[in-house]
Amino acid sequence: MASLIRDRSAATAQMIAVFGDEALVRAALRFEAALARALADEGAAPSAAAELIAEVAAGAAFDIAVLADEAAHAGTLAIPLVARLRTLVAARDEASAALVHQGATSQDLADTALMLQAQAGAALIGEAGGALSAALAALAEREATTSMLGRTLLQPALPITLGLKAANWLLGVDAALRRFEREARDALVAQLGGAAGTLAGLPLGVVARVAEELGLGVPPLPWHARRDGIAGLATALAILAGATGKIARDVSLMAQGELGEAMEPAIAGRGGSSAMAHKRNPTGCQVALSAAIRAPGLASTILPGLPQEHERGLGGWQVEAATLASLFELTHGALTAMATVIKGLELHPDRLAGNLAAAGVGDDVGQAAQLVRQALAQARRAR
């Protein structure tokens, strides 16, 4: 889990930061601040105390290694984090300290913090996905009529156009992006229910206030044991990683020496070999394919959390955060790598034409050009 070298081979520094410890602690403290303010707004706590808590939370900084040990010992991050925040607040005003985390439960903090991280992650996914989508649309348009060999079951089939191939990549990525956005809209909601999800000791209105303060949605009920939102996010990311991996699969096959139809852009220091000076490895495709290979197992790790026990399960939901983080990281790594690949894709028109001619399957590309136009129009409408 904890090797930066191995993580960075698959993920961007940006997304690793979004799901890193600093961001987690920051998100947890934002939850506590929002809760205090919401209680004050509902008249359940003095405003001054709420502002003090928010101020202390904004400035608090903890030793991550110590906090990690304490959280592991306690069985939950909330216990040491809330204890430390209370101590800091108490140092300023003893009475206000009791209001920290009031009415909340550990999972309120854990889930809301994860959703805040997912919110930041979703923004990065949207940007990288948009960049890839734009590059694919440009490619499809530019190469709408460029003939090449279509291949099925890894055998020569009939002529297609490169634009048609790119249009299919585009539709796959766009559909996966729309699914992800839809799932994010549903899933990115605040969690606040208290110990058994009944809002015992909390005014009903406090949930909406916390959600608003944090820019998250308001759930119809606390969702401690109702995890379909998380599962929807996870599977949407896995499908997006797969749709991105599809492009990598095709590009890497086209880049085989004997085909030589396309190459990843040459980037100084990237894709070399420690043993062979002549090599230019499809490193961007490698990142995307690795993501597509890991995503199914990760998605299948989130799903067993659905049938969890009673009002908060034992074991199931605790696996979600690390797994969801991996899905965000891998998918963003894949999107980013392939956006670079597609933007700078090096095409070899002679090999595209030569391989088609050598296959001896004629040159009738059917309705390919018309299909590309149709697909691009639909892609524009759907955006």
Add this chain to the structure above:
Amino acid sequence: MASLIRDRSAATAQMIAVFGDEALVRAALRFEAALARALADEGAAPSAAAELIAEVAAGAAFDIAVLADEAAHAGTLAIPLVARLRTLVAARDEASAALVHQGATSQDLADTALMLQAQAGAALIGEAGGALSAALAALAEREATTSMLGRTLLQPALPITLGLKAANWLLGVDAALRRFEREARDALVAQLGGAAGTLAGLPLGVVARVAEELGLGVPPLPWHARRDGIAGLATALAILAGATGKIARDVSLMAQGELGEAMEPAIAGRGGSSAMAHKRNPTGCQVALSAAIRAPGLASTILPGLPQEHERGLGGWQVEAATLASLFELTHGALTAMATVIKGLELHPDRLAGNLAAAGVGDDVGQAAQLVRQALAQARRAR
């Protein structure tokens, strides 16, 4: 794969029939009929030939065991099925036989047939899901204020109401049903692209006509190698199975002898033991939990089909049909079993009250009743 006894332990006879051999052959023949008619409507084939093909297809019946052997040998169902259909048509009119399957490829038949089976399957899922949802809404409403012990991490927590538990079950199932319906709307489209997906030799309008004839949607492009629709369906079914399994998890835990809060309805001959006369096993819950346990692995089997090779992959998409069929079968089995369980759920009010009292955690159920009303209102709006 092929044990009816083992299949029926997890699935309904109805859904097994939807994905059985007879239905598969019927769907494949409907595709061929629709294609012939669409070609005629587009002026690419004589109407009489199309009507003859449609008529022969409607009446054709093949020996399934022989067809299965032939399809396995050929590597695809289309080859023997089309050959047989051509022979039957040729016996009536030699010239019309050449029009059978004209312009289509094996995967056009395979994918469209699967989508027709999925269409029938989706209708059954909708019915069973609706029945479960209605039973849950009724339970939540009826028991909105019935106090019971809330439990977290399998330990006593604070009081909740049974209605709140049921409202959470309801929201989970409803959200999963809506996701499934959305994915089905996107995914249930016809497949028609010809050998390399360019509609070579086919009029552009033929796709929409085939789709309309079959009640399927029109894809923006042939999707031989773009499988996000299938992946979306599969993951939506897996999430629905998980949301249903959640209910089974809770009911089976409440049915433990020491808790005794609820039991599956007594049904003659169901849930007995071959060794212990006194037992009443939670057989409905077993069906739903088994489905929830199998669904993640099945969903993760569909996802590697996304990054498939070129215009039609080798190995990846060929695993989808059997896997998707299993997901439909298991999910329908789970929904049906739990609809029966919830409709007839045997509650033991004394134990609900007694266990709460014994836990010594007071009787404050917080905002539970209000939350139930809120959730039921939201559930009604979302429908």
Add this chain to the structure above:
Amino acid sequence: MASLIRDRSAATAQMIAVFGDEALVRAALRFEAALARALADEGAAPSAAAELIAEVAAGAAFDIAVLADEAAHAGTLAIPLVARLRTLVAARDEASAALVHQGATSQDLADTALMLQAQAGAALIGEAGGALSAALAALAEREATTSMLGRTLLQPALPITLGLKAANWLLGVDAALRRFEREARDALVAQLGGAAGTLAGLPLGVVARVAEELGLGVPPLPWHARRDGIAGLATALAILAGATGKIARDVSLMAQGELGEAMEPAIAGRGGSSAMAHKRNPTGCQVALSAAIRAPGLASTILPGLPQEHERGLGGWQVEAATLASLFELTHGALTAMATVIKGLELHPDRLAGNLAAAGVGDDVGQAAQLVRQALAQARRAR
């Protein structure tokens, strides 16, 4: 689940029969016969009754569809099957009927029957694996010094020999076969423990007698809730499917038109296209790759059965039989398909040499020939 056409595309008729309904019922009846005889041998039942039960069991035949419905309703096969067997026995001798299934529980029958099916399945796996292994060893020996281009990350690397590639395939399959045999030796044990696994009402010696009668091993304890044997079998099959898929991956890549180094053997009616007369699809590779794609998800479906509840779980172990059957079927299909492919592999020496020359990476194959000899010697020793 229940489509023979879809099953046969991936599995052999032989292995489908091993896990079919007839074989399941036969195995269950053999368990009942062995139990009756073991009880008699231990002095816990009259010999005449045991022989009568065994005789009736050997001749019994049931309507599978009816039995499947009844088993689904009851929640377990044992209940209707034992009831029917008792009725048949009672028709001959009322008193003997009470001895049927005496002391046993449903899972004793279910697990032992599954192990009898797995025993037959393991024999088929051994045969098909041996055939593939022999074909690979012959290929490695024959082509030990045939130069070809080695490829890494789908890019040209340095020269290798075809024999070295085949030797790696061989070592992979052989290691996986040895693991499978080892796991089968441990896992293929009888199940007999009675309702709670204590052998209540049963003499201690009855387990070993039942095991001996059925040719199964004797477990140290009843293993109703200890499923590592099943998990070991399942993962060993998945690894074997993957090692077989590795060969298919390479052969299908070498068979690409632009490489043209190898082709699956030409077999009349196999690998054709419903749309393109010129095509020869790598259908054997497709079978093996599909198996390798499905195996991980199936293996991951068995593993959640490990942490099951108490003396017999709810939901977890009930998924094993269908899943394990699929793993046997897919792996046997893959082994069988690739044995045929490798035995008849069509090599194109000019393309092997030409692609190497075109890559411009020299002709130094390093220690390849010596490595092949070394690997073959080791493979022989390990057998």
Add this chain to the structure above:
Amino acid sequence: MASLIRDRSAATAQMIAVFGDEALVRAALRFEAALARALADEGAAPSAAAELIAEVAAGAAFDIAVLADEAAHAGTLAIPLVARLRTLVAARDEASAALVHQGATSQDLADTALMLQAQAGAALIGEAGGALSAALAALAEREATTSMLGRTLLQPALPITLGLKAANWLLGVDAALRRFEREARDALVAQLGGAAGTLAGLPLGVVARVAEELGLGVPPLPWHARRDGIAGLATALAILAGATGKIARDVSLMAQGELGEAMEPAIAGRGGSSAMAHKRNPTGCQVALSAAIRAPGLASTILPGLPQEHERGLGGWQVEAATLASLFELTHGALTAMATVIKGLELHPDRLAGNLAAAGVGDDVGQAAQLVRQALAQARRAR
């Protein structure tokens, strides 16, 4: 991936260190030192150069964050690490620098480094597994005749003894440990083959020398594209995690308030609730169950690496290191947590007896005590 707080909730600090960046770089440098020495021993390099490389490698320290960025850019750790090592060596002796990494390829370094980390990991697994096994054997022996209620399908069944339950836990863990040791013996081998696995430019004897220097086994052939060893390790760890999770499942169910038969040992600051002072959560069980839930998806992520492309795949093997690390970390976390739980398990004899009496299923524990003795004897023999 990269959150220490989330990692530590599931893993021990020890195992996190084994798979951390420092250990990875140290292992990679040990590989380079061993390679240089092996070359010298085979007469392929001057001894002085080899000793210089080994000395510099032993003392080298790099900025991890920078190295991670460079490795991500290059597509492999070997490129920047070897470049840096060469620079350090060149500063001492220009001529020796050329000998660094001579004849090796990136994957030789990556795989051997991973195996060195796995070797250290396996030792920790052995220790923690041994501790859990010993605690289970002691529990089984001590409670061999303590009656309690056996439960099947989460319903009361017949009496068992606590010792019988513990003996089953013991056999499950022991069998999984033996499988893991066997797989580790086969898998923990050095990797050295050069660019295409032919040992081009390397003396044949160098592999055995590198292996010996590092305490790893000697592979029959380079295994760049033959990954059954890794798959065997991964699945063995997953089964071990599952067998450990089984204990956690049972303990957490016995710890339910209404059963009250057992509790995790009370440890100050562990298992508390941020909302409820009265709670004592089964935190050790949570760790083990989370591991058992994550293990199947992780194992299923390793398996698709088996059918990888040619002499070194694209995407498949690159996912193994992070995934295998997670399996080691989670399994060690689970074993360690449950060893503590079992050693200090708090039993409530009155509830064990009371729940059994309340079930009204008599007090016949069958052959339980005899079965426990038999199982303990077998466990001792197998060790």
